Amino acid sequence: MVILGAGPAGLVLGNLLLRAGIDCALLERSGRASVENRARAGFLAANTVRILARNGLDDGLRRNGQEHRVCEFRTDDGRFRLDYGRLGTGEPHTVYPQHELVTDLLARFLDAGGRIRFDTEAIAVSDADGPTPSVTVRESDGRPGRWRARYVAACDGRHGAGRRSVPPGAVRHYRRDHGVSWLGLLAEAPPSLDAVGYALHPRGYAGHMARSAGITRYYLQCARGTRADAWSDDRVWDELDLRMRAAQYGTLSRGRFAQRAVVDLGSDVLEPLRHGALFLVGDAAALISPSAAKGANLAVLEAEILARALTAALHGGDPAPLDAYSDRCLAHIWRAQEFSHWMIRLLHETPDPEGPSPFQERLRRSRIGALRDSPAQQDWFAENYVGV
Numbered sequence: 001m002v003i004l005g006a007g008p009a010g011l012v013l014g015n016l017l018l019r020a021g022i023d024c025a026l027l028e029r030s031g032r033a034s035v036e037n038r039a040r041a042g043f044l045a046a047n048t049v050r051i052l053a054r055n056g057l058d059d060g061l062r063r064n065g066q067e068h069r070v071c072e073f074r075t076d077d078g079r080f081r082l083d084y085g086r087l088g089t090g091e092p093h094t095v096y097p098q099h100e101l102v103t104d105l106l107a108r109f110l111d112a113g114g115r116i117r118f119d120t121e122a123i124a125v126s127d128a129d130g131p132t133p134s135v136t137v138r139e140s141d142g143r144p145g146r147w148r149a150r151y152v153a154a155c156d157g158r159h160g161a162g163r164r165s166v167p168p169g170a171v172r173h174y175r176r177d178h179g180v181s182w183l184g185l186l187a188e189a190p191p192s193l194d195a196v197g198y199a200l201h202p203r204g205y206a207g208h209m210a211r212s213a214g215i216t217r218y219y220l221q222c223a224r225g226t227r228a229d230a231w232s233d234d235r236v237w238d239e240l241d242l243r244m245r246a247a248q249y250g251t252l253s254r255g256r257f258a259q260r261a262v263v264d265l266g267s268d269v270l271e272p273l274r275h276g277a278l279f280l281v282g283d284a285a286a287l288i289s290p291s292a293a294k295g296a297n298l299a300v301l302e303a304e305i306l307a308r309a310l311t312a313a314l315h316g317g318d319p320a321p322l323d324a325y326s327d328r329c330l331a332h333i334w335r336a337q338e339f340s341h342w343m344i345r346l347l348h349e350t351p352d353p354e355g356p357s358p359f360q361e362r363l364r365r366s367r368i369g370a371l372r373d374s375p376a377q378q379d380w381f382a383e384n385y386v387g388v
């Protein structure tokens, strides 16, 4: 078994296969330090925590993860809080930075005797629908190489070799550009509120998400085409203050921005998630906009579903779970896509082909009002917000 990519999907899959006694090798394009320092997600769903716990992969997050259960919306009409950990299914998030989870999973994989090749880039998966699938690679010394495998799991993200290797006629590609961009910021500053903050402002959305005692993620909606370094740190903080209404609700703790990146909000899904011996997992299967923090959670869920299916096929001779892999995962993926699309329409005035739309804006205010006032709507929100 060859696994492409050492992100959350590839490392959960690798660990689960090792535990089941299935031989696998992981090929990762980047070096170890880069894999362990790539700051991205942070909010883990309760189901993700359960998956990691039942497979003995939760040491770090049990020690250092922080329970999180409240979000706060700030609008021109005032602010309100939802204790989503008590609504819906009554489950909180666990805040644990993705790069720390990846570091834990990697250490566990290596301790268990797992084989990983860093600085090894997969170029293409060949003959996935034939008897001898293989992966061509550029080895760490730059020379070409080839790995043969009975199965290949593409956990190598949206721009990886896995996706590219599925012939166009064998897959349907659904995609959507939401027409909205965010400046994603990682601030060396403590969280400024004890909740996820969603600020809806005439100048655009701003978001606040705790990561650790000294690190906070912020998002600032920006015009399409904005460069990540276009604004000085002071200008970014002033804009965050304005949109988060700091003068009214409390100042933001400032610090240096350790990371800035512009994210154009887009989503896509490939169907099916299998082509012969090649399986697509995590971001390689579907990209979910970060508006609802689902991507890493889906990656872990899909990795567990695939690990179980491979174990049934290789140890029990039962191919049925592998045949069902794509449909099972797609049901979760489309549910998450629907909710993150709903969040996008809640948080932004999304571009209307006919120009600025007061009608759309009224709909958005009504949507926010329903969330503030309707217990049934709040339960629905909480269930979808923490669930995968």
Ligand code: FAD
Binding pocket: 004, 005, 006, 007, 008, 009, 010, 027, 028, 029, 030, 035, 040, 041, 042, 043, 044, 098, 120, 121, 122, 123, 155, 156, 157, 158, 159, 160, 161, 184, 263, 281, 282, 283, 284, 290, 292, 293, 294, 295, 296, 297, 298, 299
């Ligand atoms: P990745 O983490 O992208 O890992 C893929 C790996 O494959 C990488 O290590 C890469 O180097 C390697 N690779 C790529 N190409 C090749 C190749 N050709 N050969 C070999 N290796 C290759 N999700 C949440 O659930 N909660 C959040 O709060 C959240 N916040 C986010 C914030 C931001 C700013 C962003 C950008 C994303 C966020 N996400 C969040 C999404 C989440 O980070 C991703 O969905 C998650 O990383 C997907 O995991 P993965 O293992 O599928 O892919």
